[in-house]
Amino acid sequence: MSQAKVVIVGAGHAGGTAAALLRQYGHEGPIALIGDEPIAPYQRPPLSKAWLKGEADADSLALKPTEFYAEADIDFRPGATATAIDRAARTVTLSDGSVLPYDHLILATGARAIALPIEGKDLDGILFLRTAAHAEALKAAVGPGKKLAVVGGGYIGLEVAASGRALGADVVVLEREPRILARVACQALSDFFTGYHEKHGVTFELGASVTGFVGEAGKVTGVKLADGRTIACDAVVVGVGAHPNDELAKDAGLECARGVVVDLDARSVTDPAVFAIGDVAHRPMPIYDRMFRMESVPNALEQAKQAASAIAGRPRPAGECPWQWSDQFDLKLQIAGYAFDVDEILIRGDPATAKFAVFHLKGDLVQSVEAINAPPEFMMGKTLILGRKPVNKAKLADPSVSMKEVAA
Amino acid sequence: MAKITYIEHDGTEHAIDVKNGLSVMEGAVKNNIPGIDADCGGACACATCHVYVKDEWLEKTGVRSAMEESMLDFAEGVQDNSRLSCQIKVSDELDGLIVTMPESQH
Numbered sequence: 001m002s003q004a005k006v007v008i009v010g011a012g013h014a015g016g017t018a019a020a021l022l023r024q025y026g027h028e029g030p031i032a033l034i035g036d037e038p039i040a041p042y043q044r045p046p047l048s049k050a051w052l053k054g055e056a057d058a059d060s061l062a063l064k065p066t067e068f069y070a071e072a073d074i075d076f077r078p079g080a081t082a083t084a085i086d087r088a089a090r091t092v093t094l095s096d097g098s099v100l101p102y103d104h105l106i107l108a109t110g111a112r113a114i115a116l117p118i119e120g121k122d123l124d125g126i127l128f129l130r131t132a133a134h135a136e137a138l139k140a141a142v143g144p145g146k147k148l149a150v151v152g153g154g155y156i157g158l159e160v161a162a163s164g165r166a167l168g169a170d171v172v173v174l175e176r177e178p179r180i181l182a183r184v185a186c187q188a189l190s191d192f193f194t195g196y197h198e199k200h201g202v203t204f205e206l207g208a209s210v211t212g213f214v215g216e217a218g219k220v221t222g223v224k225l226a227d228g229r230t231i232a233c234d235a236v237v238v239g240v241g242a243h244p245n246d247e248l249a250k251d252a253g254l255e256c257a258r259g260v261v262v263d264l265d266a267r268s269v270t271d272p273a274v275f276a277i278g279d280v281a282h283r284p285m286p287i288y289d290r291m292f293r294m295e296s297v298p299n300a301l302e303q304a305k306q307a308a309s310a311i312a313g314r315p316r317p318a319g320e321c322p323w324q325w326s327d328q329f330d331l332k333l334q335i336a337g338y339a340f341d342v343d344e345i346l347i348r349g350d351p352a353t354a355k356f357a358v359f360h361l362k363g364d365l366v367q368s369v370e371a372i373n374a375p376p377e378f379m380m381g382k383t384l385i386l387g388r389k390p391v392n393k394a395k396l397a398d399p400s401v402s403m404k405e406v407a408a
Numbered sequence: 409m410a411k412i413t414y415i416e417h418d419g420t421e422h423a424i425d426v427k428n429g430l431s432v433m434e435g436a437v438k439n440n441i442p443g444i445d446a447d448c449g450g451a452c453a454c455a456t457c458h459v460y461v462k463d464e465w466l467e468k469t470g471v472r473s474a475m476e477e478s479m480l481d482f483a484e485g486v487q488d489n490s491r492l493s494c495q496i497k498v499s500d501e502l503d504g505l506i507v508t509m510p511e512s513q514h
Contacts, residue, residue, distance in 0.1 A: 043449045325453040379482030
């Protein structure tokens, strides 16, 4: 068995999983896991949902119990940042000055929330949701009678809005585009989510350009809009996207394109000793014949498997259909694939029943599906997307024809 | 606390003490047992924590929810005793539970 030294920079879902998988796959060499947060790797998705609503605690969030890392002989270093990579010497330098040699380096540095560079941005009460520390601050800020303004009508914003309502807060979502989810979903889905959130008491300001924040005694009290209005609030959550933490890789001369460019093994195209996984990787996706960067847990897990397999000498995992999910109120949204090059959108089922699916087609190939409370459409959709098999559109559009028959 | 035996597809057994309140899936994942992927972390969104429950334990592990049923319907190698292990909560009642894993999780 290989005694190769592995250093993993970034202890999020991707980095933590890669470390555990390496041991599961029989890697016997030293593994160092460097994380800039004070705690061991944990799941981020519940931060906006179960955890925020008090239905999950820190233990259940943790990927592994704290003692796992020592037991598995993983040198986990919390609260540490990697400051430089010396690719010629194959070393990583940490913020505390220590220098770690590696045979394989895995970059799992993730992405950071984008801040709005506007007036009042540093006031207390302007929050993001990326880390457990962010979630703690948000939890303290929401509750009965509190007014929460969410900047950005994307999935994070909508999940926070739903959880905020569940906790009794007044919630207003401020979205720059004329509809929510404008970047990621079709009009029908935007309309559906807008209606569902409104029914649960969420207010929307669409086409609302945020120009600044106002405050008293250093604490935010309102959001200023371009039309001159100020929306009063006790706290703000900014959810306007994320930026990959690829500076360390760029400084080391690794090719980046809004993310570290990697191959099908998650290996840097510049240096075979370096891998990049999760939110920071710009990776090939053969079913779409293109490369892009994804921010999702399934992607983090898949790439952790790719890198760990390559290092441990296992066969490359079979190609996957990318997917993600979102829970809002009693809605389960499951998304398979990405809507590239779509020329037709087909809705199966009736949105009024809160149980339907939106299929995005390129000719007669399914490119992506958004399934609301519709697991069969999601599960078969994944199979259709991965299989690249032409679909009978008439059958697909008819909910009385089962998904098994559609895919047969 | 319940002792749960997880049997991999190749027959490898792992007997683990799992705390009450965790799910059978969490018991496996937190102990780094191979064969249960649990991509979604227990949100019943992915069907990658599929297990077979030994027949004598079927009653005590409860019945599938509609969502679980619907997800399982499309998993590979589904049998009458198939469950999504994220949907089985551990309690003293389940001390001695035995679950086996399918060949792969999809």
